[in-house]
Amino acid sequence: GMGEVYRARDSRLQRDVAVKVLPRALAQDQDRLRRFEREARAAGQLNHPNIMAVHDIGSTEPNGGGLPYIVCELLEGVTLRNKLAAGPIPPRKAIQYATQVARGLAAAHAKGIAHRDLKPENLMILAGDHVKILDFGLAKLLRPDADAGGTDDDTGPVARSLTMTGEILGTPSYMSPEQVRDQPSDHRTDIFALGAILYEMLTGRRAFDGPSHADRMTAILQSEPAPLPTETEDAAPGIGSIIAHCVEKSPTDRFDSAGDLAFALSLVIGRSAARPSSATTAADAGHTHVSALTVPRDLPNRRVTLREGAVHGARFTPDGKAVCYGAAWEGHRVELYWTYPGNPESRALGGPRTDLLSIAHTGEMAVSVRRLSRGGFFYTGMLARMPIGGGAPREILDGVWEADFHPDGRRLAIAREEGGMARIEFPAGTVLYQTPGAVSSIRFSRDGSRIAFLDHVARGNDAGCATVVDMDGNVRRLSAVYSSTRGVAWSPDGREVVFAASNEGSRAIFAVDPEGVTRMVLGIPSNITLKDISRQGDTLLVIENERMRTHFIGPTEGDARDLTWLDWTLVRGITADGSRILFDETGLGGGTLGSVYIRGTDGSPAIRLGDGSAFSLSPDGAWALASVGLARSTLELVPCGAGEPRTIPTGDLDIDHVSWFPDGRTLCCLASEPGRARRLYKIDLARGKREPFSEEGITYYDSLVSPDGRFALAHNPDRRLTIYPVDGSASRPLEGAIEYERPVGWSAKGDAIYVFSRGELPVKMWRIDLATGARMLFREISPLDATGVEGIATARMTPDGRALAYCYYQRMSRMYTVEGLF
Template identity: 40%
Template sequence: FRRGAVFNARFSPDGNSIYYAAAWDGNPIDVYVAGRDDPGARSLGASGDPLLAVSRKGDLAILAHAQYLYHTSYVGTLALLPPSGGSPRELLEKVREADFAPDGETLAVVRAERGKNLLEYPVGHVLYETPGWISYMRISPDGNRAAFLDHSVIVDDRGDVAVVDRNGKRTVLSHDWEAEAGLAWSPDGKEVWFTATKSGFGLGLHAVTLDGKERRLLAIPGGMTVLDMARDGRALISRGTSRYGISALLEGEKRERDLSWLDGSGAEHISDDGKLIAFENWSEPNGLYYAACIRKTDGSPVVRLGEGLVLALSPDARWVLTVKFTALPQLVMLPVGAGQPKLLPRGDLVAYQLGATWSHDGKRLIFTGSEAGSGNRVYVQEVAGGDPHPISPEGYRTFSRSIAMDDRSLIVAAPDSSLVRMPVAGGTTTSIPGTEAGDLLVGWASDGKRIFVYHPAELRPRIFTVDLGNGERSLWKQIQPADPIGLMPFHSAFADLTPDGRNIAYQYHRLVHELYVAEGIR
């Protein structure tokens, strides 16, 4: 047995072999094949390329040039790999999920396009689209439906279990899970099996019929993820531990400090003076709707402010911006000290995403959201009141420190994922010399002339400064975790850096899995 994370697994067409993608012993993800009666496994030489599906003809769908996003999700170029390995044949860019129809040739895909996830079956025919994200998309045994996990907030694994038919009719079979990961069809196509939980990290195995009748199949300590089912009813299940935590490297200290609370802390935001963090906690005691919390970076006890998903900390560290999970999500400002929560008008928005930013004068919020039937856009809202209004076309998104030090412009991700500069008042965007394809923003330097960026493809990410005047790119710091085994790659949605560059706090996610073939589950 090796230590690390299992990302996906599928039975071979005859059920006698197992293909799986895993990152073992701190190394990049790779695709392996193991025989049913052989405990060993052989690499197919697809280092860095996650596995998506296996056809009935034996071809493997993988993601070439894959870029890590969050949880166990990647985006890249869909490619076909022969069952024995070799050179993959590239087919389609910007793909997140793929599965084969029963004919072994027709593909269904989930693509990222202009601020939306599009479910296409066959490729090019859109059945469903969402400004959130889609995971674990699987085609039914008869080929007439696609089942998937539907998440309304990018990065958050909260969501529903849904199916969509060939005519584009979407049906939610099971809803409002605090965390969900893993899905497979029963061999007869009458049920969708999935793993999810209403609170905490102990995902249990559930089944739901196409008319919404749900039953619990299995619960074990530590949780599990269902990945595939064979025609004879055997299931591929990964079992292991998942821990989210917060590390901080503070001014004058040589070692990182762990500021985690319980077993599920993250989405942290650090005050400009480096003395306070705001974060959310998803541990089981905090229930279905998360806990918004603060903590001094000296390790003082945690203060729970209320429910919600944390988006931002105000420049004066007196308010925490959260999303409350009501029938339609609601922006709420929670006071750090004495005071009452403040609800902000929603306008026509139906969803908010991570990556909100507060103007330095504290008067405006800038964030990513979407209206019904639309993709994600950048919005501005006055803290004093009034509805939010968009300042970008669809497909643009913000970061947690997007806004410039003078509050006049901001750095956002364009639809092609490049970093661009945009006036806060709206208008033409400009490219940023010195940034590279795939760069993500961590924040602005206090001089207002440089930004901090990094590339998420690296397991030990290097953070660079980019001079906005001349495009000079310089290494600032490299994140070096003491134990890299099972760690998911660093992501700026889960990191915050003070403008002086002297304090950084980031979320880590460690997965340690074992892969099992389970028999006799009914």
Template identity: 30%
Template structure:
């Protein structure tokens, strides 16, 4: 060993001991350190000192188990430094393969992760080679479940940095630790299998390119806010069997051996090393399969498969012992136990050979849940319980005779869907769907302040909530009934009925929410193709796979505003959809083709249509009718016959609320919930009601005038439209500003109080921005023709420009008309509801960059210096009149307040909760606040109107005239 290499080697040794010690309980560390330091008292004391420092500072670091060396070795602290356009913001972690920082990209206005090789290793040829290798490996892997690389940077001092995707959310190790603290066991089986399936998918991609990860462990797996898994840290990856693709991107690596041919070289983490890896033998894909088995075992059992008091003991158990199979939970499926046994065979020749087989076993595993126990006491009256039980008994008998293969009954049988004690049903217009075989129904329902999907058998009162489906809209079934597709947070997702977290397929429309209804819908065929409406209001197709790329199916013709409500026909290659024109006009029902064949028209219709039992069902005269349909020829024949006539149906964008199975089970609803009337209520900062204003109505969005004397509000009229009204707080009167038959919402006062800008869909259904004098004089002027849907306008001081949201970004438009609107800053996240500070220097907005909605602030108009305001989710931000406070809604609709200081940069305190608002989170600005921040104007429900039930008809054909 030369003298110049000694400090580097000692630092690396210290770092390795620190990281290994952190994996042990505090009570075990002294004995562990005494053994590994082998009598080197100075070394042991130095490590103990660093570990003490680690524990004292743990509360300030995002990943305390990973960053000891970065905190305690001063020369490695880069917070505040720059590498290229990247400014280091905070340390995220540190390890033998590099330090990881959160950094801000000043060119693209986004946060990234920067992995930096420590200065001590800049002359270490092996470390440099591995660092460069990781960059090349990541560049060759493009997959939704693998963290992406954006580039490789070098600074003037020779420091190298990988620019990586910043993956927000906990590591799997942190999630397991939290689960053990709560339950003393691992994750629920369904959740563990969902995570494992996504990990396997990532490994499958890597293995297909001849890449072995070699360091798969819970600390190298992250779970984002929407449940998506990301596999991290390919710093120890190697080429097992070079493929042509691998050879191409490794041509420049001829000077470095990537096969670790040196005998006895051991790399990885002891508890997850395969036996061959622990011995220093050559490894291939099967070493990752072993590690995958270790990770899955730990997720289920809540403890590592192999654990010793020291690294030597751990490796000994890897080589000589089997896991404690008895520690797996009792509800672990037999197929998963068998899979684990095959993954953890010590002889690689007898081990599972392909990770794809593991993924298939997991995805096809039967996880039928145990029946949910009915609560001991029910809130419904006894007579209702008796009636419900009678329905269940009757339905069960009928379902058995209908679905079990016996002859169908000739008599009609129907009943209401009885609500759950745990949640309130939200049928809306696309809030329920019958499974293809008619055995089950999925409904959107609200429990507390969050809505989600709930499933129940048709012949049962037992509901089951599907995890991870918060704010889901428009559920639709996979043809085999084993999974459900839905839309949430501007994404198309799928969730397996057996449990587990949803999988994100691709982006989907995130349309304006002022009407309390969104406008997407989907259909799924037997070839695993999903069709849905795109953000361009046309239809797209996409494979039901994580991260799949959608393809366009239809193109709008002249005069058409949207193609909506797709529904596959039985052959799975053709589908029904409606082509819409102006609001109020009927749509053209068409048959579309996946192969691009020109569509066939079936004439003008007033609603969507669905196929069942040789008929198409659709609305005619607000009644549900059925007409014979020759599926082979694609032709309607005969006369439409009535199926459901009372109560009459309403529609939203020509969508009627009904669902029908192939077997003839029909679910209907007259057209969404009857909304409660609201009163505009003044509340103080404690939530106490201090005044009521205005007439009863429905007020999705509102804004206070700068002088605090008037309110501009969108007022909903029935179910067809809304207008902007001006309410005078002093005189108590109200006058309409708009009266056309369209949706107007989100009004915003100019700084001088003389003008209002608002959204309207009067332009062929597209949501544009319009301007009107606040006194009602003149005419509405369209000032922004939206790309997608313009929303939440905010005036720039001087009232010459407007900031607004469109297509997931913040835009600015100058009212002089000399230049077109321009995007302020383009980010991959979806940013919404921007609002400028009183001095115009800062823009507050919500963004889903972390996987859920959070409130952020950026400098305006540069977009520099982004600051996160909310802590546990937030939306609908508003400023106090002096700019010293930001108000927003938490994700449980609590009104929050964050004190800020903007004189010398931007500083803020931790937000404090004020009061439960009771507001719906489906609108973007559903409240207003006075300039002094002391009173809040909140629409408050004044009654709870009865909810029309979803009606089930077991055989709709029995309703046809005879």
């Protein structure tokens, strides 16, 4: 069978591990042994919270002639098989288990690795109902070869795959039809098995059962599982159809991916959570409660855009029939377009770098000229007005993030930054709301009495909540905080604020009323960004395929490589020798709380350090700074190797960024106190004592300390890089720097600073001499495929300037009009 498992101590990293010593038959077949090593290494690349980590492989003899073994993380819990011995599992818990398994499978499938022997014995339930998938890659390898020629078959013949050294290896009840028929299989085999496992969790009986293996395989090929009990369907509406979709006989009829399955399961959890009450408020227990959901199927829709690239601002024209939008197609700058849904061609309305902000009922457009990305999903430009049919824009005000026409068609509300605070103004200059975080998607209500917007908890990410402010500045938060929010509109009757958001899975469309009662309007297995809702009830939305990619450039040309791990790989630090990078995953792959990783720049597998979002690496590369939770009020010191994490006391600070002083014992923290703008603090690691040393109003969300520890570099209230002495003496602007330029790092001697500007391609990286302000071009960077890319997001460089890691946001948009949602 699987051999014996031992508890062992890794003396090098001071941790307990599990060592699985595999059967002697495996060691005696060199072809199978080589395949075992290859696949075990592949399994070792899987670093996901729901997959058992593989640390090492080896042999009990130094020359490799002994028994092969595999070193895994030590898990303490019970298998799902043991749980099932007590009977069916409550629906909500069973679906939560299945959702975790689906997420783990999605991560493995993304790496080209399928399990092919998923069963309750291979699922471990840990404390807190955390699920781990065991033995990835082993099931296939433990089967004898398909033929004497050693062909590396995907499945292996059934008769031989059922037994090994006299024991059952693959339980027939969870095999897919293609496995039973000895046909090639892929990741959809795992989806079939998970559907069968979920059925068994809910009912306490196997989906495909019988007194013998042959009977069970016949049931897999010819029968369907018995219907779920009525009480199960009532507790989790729609779960039966999801299981049926998983266990379709043909792989093409199943879910396309485990990610799609995870999303569908998350919707069922949302439905079942809402069933006891028809109306709950966002304030209840700090969670969003969603009313009963039925995902609309076959809604009338039309695709509006067919080109490759990113859609920006978009609105219906006043008659609700045509669409105006800004888009950056095929790697070009954003430009204005007009189209009629159903027409494959769009007509250009203006020059490059012009985006749409709003359309008045009179047909006049508010546009942003010289629009540029400033990072963290925010853009700035010159606010201007122009006719909807095209023509020269009339410029009004620079530095505006967003704008929206009042229903009177004449006045504009704007969002912009002043003094380090994000502000909503109406009219321009009159502040209705301000925050050290950020605001987006400002939209007047149908009667003009309120403005709905997304209130973001921090700069640099799109976590936020749906909020309204009236004309007297009274603010009301309507929804809970979601980990991703994009786009706001009002329902046709003006009674609900509609927004796109997610906490787990893909962004869906929600609607919330003035009392905070939230309902889901539309959920699909893709990220949605809401653009507009017409008075007639049509919805304009964009389906986003988006990723954050990270690349590394070493001292030589051959050192360049793609280090993207999951879907949102954002580099946060690089070791002094350029051998490792610190990054976080805050997209779908990172989970609800996000995940912090360390990875070798040689392309070796990433190591997950823990939950949260990362800030920076310690000077010696031994520690990472991270924050767990959307509020960013807790700072964690996380070891990059052996050791225990610890919490750094920060009091009531709301943290935007943290970097290290060279001594490794002091932190430079960019943060804000309640009700105040952000500033720089010096924090002692040992005592937690903090001392502010800059003015309030620091505008951007990064800061870097000089090599001698005497200065910190940050953006002043005018958005220009400024050098702040740590002793609190007078600051001085960095001569030669341009507004909004981002720092990459200090030179090793501290006599120069490297910078770049967001929103341009190719990206020019400059060296600015501190003494003279002279700028010298240091490097040019451009992704191989610039479609959907607007520049790089962040970059981190070694002190000697020889190694660099940078990341860039890439998105591909498809815009649709959808009828029938309202």
